[in-house]
Amino acid sequence: xxxxxxxxxxxxxxxxxxxxxxxxxxxxxxxxxxxxxxxxxxxxxxxxxxxxxxxxxxxxxxxxxxxxxxxxxxxxxxxxxxxxxxxxxxxxxxxxxxxxxxxxxxxxxxxxxxxxxxxxxxxxxxxxxxxxxxxxxxxxxxxxxxxxxxxxxxxxxxxxxxxxxxxxxxxxxxxxxxxxxxxxxxxxxxxxxxxxxxxxxxxxxxxxxxxxxxxxxxxxxxxxxxxxxxxxxxxxxxxxxxxxxxxxxxxxxxxxxxxxxxxxxxxxxxxxxxxxxxxxxxxxxxxxxxxxxxxxxxxxxxxxxxxxxxxxxxx
Amino acid sequence: xxxxxxxxxxxxxxxxxxxxxxxxxxxxxxxxxxxxxxxxxxxxxxxxxxxxxxxxxxxxxxxxxxxxxxxxxxxxxxxxxxxxxxxxxxxxxxxxxxxxxxxxxxxxxxxxxxxxxxxxxxxxxxxxxxxxxxxxxxxxxxxxxxxxxxxxxxxxxxxxxxxxxxxxxxxxxxxxxxxxxxxxxxxxxxxxxxxxxxxxxxxxxxxxxxxxxxxxxxxxxxxxxxxxxxxxxxxxxxxxxxxxxxxxxxxxxxxxxxxxxxxxxxxxxxxxxx
Ligand SMILES: [Zn+2]
Numbered sequence: 001x002x003x004x005x006x007x008x009x010x011x012x013x014x015x016x017x018x019x020x021x022x023x024x025x026x027x028x029x030x031x032x033x034x035x036x037x038x039x040x041x042x043x044x045x046x047x048x049x050x051x052x053x054x055x056x057x058x059x060x061x062x063x064x065x066x067x068x069x070x071x072x073x074x075x076x077x078x079x080x081x082x083x084x085x086x087x088x089x090x091x092x093x094x095x096x097x098x099x100x101x102x103x104x105x106x107x108x109x110x111x112x113x114x115x116x117x118x119x120x121x122x123x124x125x126x127x128x129x130x131x132x133x134x135x136x137x138x139x140x141x142x143x144x145x146x147x148x149x150x151x152x153x154x155x156x157x158x159x160x161x162x163x164x165x166x167x168x169x170x171x172x173x174x175x176x177x178x179x180x181x182x183x184x185x186x187x188x189x190x191x192x193x194x195x196x197x198x199x200x201x202x203x204x205x206x207x208x209x210x211x212x213x214x215x216x217x218x219x220x221x222x223x224x225x226x227x228x229x230x231x232x233x234x235x236x237x238x239x240x241x242x243x244x245x246x247x248x249x250x251x252x253x254x255x256x257x258x259x260x261x262x263x264x265x266x267x268x269x270x271x272x273x274x275x276x277x278x279x280x281x282x283x284x285x286x287x288x289x290x291x292x293x294x295x296x297x298x299x300x301x302x303x304x305x306x307x308x309x310x311x312x313x314x315x
Numbered sequence: 316x317x318x319x320x321x322x323x324x325x326x327x328x329x330x331x332x333x334x335x336x337x338x339x340x341x342x343x344x345x346x347x348x349x350x351x352x353x354x355x356x357x358x359x360x361x362x363x364x365x366x367x368x369x370x371x372x373x374x375x376x377x378x379x380x381x382x383x384x385x386x387x388x389x390x391x392x393x394x395x396x397x398x399x400x401x402x403x404x405x406x407x408x409x410x411x412x413x414x415x416x417x418x419x420x421x422x423x424x425x426x427x428x429x430x431x432x433x434x435x436x437x438x439x440x441x442x443x444x445x446x447x448x449x450x451x452x453x454x455x456x457x458x459x460x461x462x463x464x465x466x467x468x469x470x471x472x473x474x475x476x477x478x479x480x481x482x483x484x485x486x487x488x489x490x491x492x493x494x495x496x497x498x499x500x501x502x503x504x505x506x507x508x509x510x511x512x513x514x515x516x517x518x519x520x521x522x523x524x525x526x527x528x529x530x531x532x533x534x535x536x537x538x539x540x541x542x543x544x545x546x547x548x549x550x551x552x553x554x555x556x557x558x559x560x561x562x563x564x565x566x567x568x569x570x571x572x573x574x575x576x577x578x579x580x581x582x583x584x585x586x587x588x589x
Binding site: 158159160161162164165166167168169170171173174175177178179181182197198201202205217218219220225228229230231235238239242243244245249250253255301302305306308309310311312313314315 | 386387388389392395396398446447450453475477479480482484485486487488489492493494495496498499514515518520521522523535536537538543546551555556564565566
């Protein structure tokens with residue numbers, strides 16, 4: 001009810017300003033733009049107050065922007081680097097040098113597709129050990145070249161298959177997580193869609209964890225959780241609720257550092273606006289983190305991860 | 316240490332004379348079974364043991380001191396599934412097992428060598444990795460770091476604890492932060508992957524040992540067998556994801572029989588010169 005009252009108030013303010021603004025002064029223009037943004041946000045929170053399960057569905061929306069979309073909308077001069085130097089080149093995860101604003105960075109991300117052909121080639125963004133090892137190689141390269149690492153997370157999970165087990169999926173993920181704790185350059189991770197468990201965390205340990213507002217980050221898929229704890233995957237909406245996998249829940253639990261609000265009904269309907277918001281946030285965070293020495297970075301990263309979790313201490 | 320007593324009293328109430336081996340089905344006298352450290356004398360099947368039993372098998376008499384047992388789980392998400400609340404589940408599991416988390420941490424002497432240890436207990440919610448589990452494992456790693464002592468972890472876990480949502484996933488990073496500091500400071504870390512070690516535990520600290528060892532026949536996996544069978548739609552070989560399979564594929568250093576475990580560990584650590 002309070003929100004509806006504020007909406008009426010803001011609408012009145014905008015009308016008032018527009019009436020005043022006959023001389024087209026810039027000051028009033030920016031004020032109007034600000035009020036219009038406020039209005040959009042409020043409408044959004046009022047009319048798009050989505051359930052966790054609805055957000056799960058949005059995070060997997062077939063039109064939702066993927067890594068490749070942001071790559072072209074946010075970054076310039078991408079120099080893709082292939083292969084893990086041990087086994088092969090995993091198409092489910094891509095990486096290389098790129099520029100964002102005035103910064104040169106190392107970009108690494110899960111590579112989902114938009115149609116069946118793309119998804120088959122990219123294995124639906126489900127990474128195998130060679131993909132995680134490629135990611136680590138590129139992070140070490142970023143360390144050597146002293147450029148920040150940006151990772152984009154969007155995967156249903158690490159690939160569950162015979163060859164992945166054979167080549168050490170567990171070891172590859174464990175190694176990345178452990179090494180990422182002490183990489184000497186800033187690491188910013190953004191969950192842009194599905195943050196699927198260990199497969200996400202394998203490139204997701206960093207100084208700043210950002211989430212788009214309609215993305216999810218979960219220890220298990222709601223369907224998987226429901227089939228274990230509810231004995232039927234049709235209870236996935238209940239599991240989604242219980243798992244606290246939305247950006248808002250995870251921000252409250254101190255798992256993530258920042259939520260990037262998607263405009264209107266979601267990123268799938270506003271590619272450029274979503275990309276702009278994401279770009280702004282990444283640049284802001286690079287600027288902040290660049291001011292820290294590598295010792296400070298590693299120390300604060302260690303403390304950040306040491307502090308995650310809820311438990312109690314008895315006497 | 317309450318968990319020592321409660322485990323003993325539980326054993327006394329069991330009056331069965333025979334143990335049936337889960338692998339070869341032979342019947343073995345309880346006394347013989349226990350004297351053989353719960354390993355089948357016929358087929359060498361290694362039965363799961365409790366954290367308390369493990370500690371008794373490993374440490375020199377009266378040298379083990381439990382640490383961080385005051386860190387206990389809470390139902391921070393008010394998690395409720397078809398069987399009830401996580402809160403009630405914690406309470407019932409504590410009563411049933413006599414321990415307050417899926418890991419027991421502490422320090423003691425192993426053939427006169429001081430070490431820090433974390434021993435997981437599969438009875439406590441499948442050895443799942445929750446916030447308090449992660450906190451204990453990290454605290455023990457920090458204790459090893461501060462006192463310059465080798466760290467040994469015995470894993471036994473189905474993976475992350477779903478009832479703590481993404482907080483449990485983050486314990487993978489938290490425990491690895493502790494391990495990362497040991498690596499950077501040249502402090503030895505031995506990981507013993509016991510039956511079973513899978514999911515979020517195998518994909519974090521358990522695979523990061525300077526030396527990774529296991530017991531015969533232990534299940535070690537990232538993804539569950541059923542999930543993989545659904546992905547590839549065919550049956551998997553019998554030895555898939557066993558300790559032997561992982562040793563063949565280069566991920567663990569050695570398979571060590573339970574009766575040799577203590578000597579193996581102290582022997583390896585004798586090569587470390589502070
Ligand atoms: Zn047997």
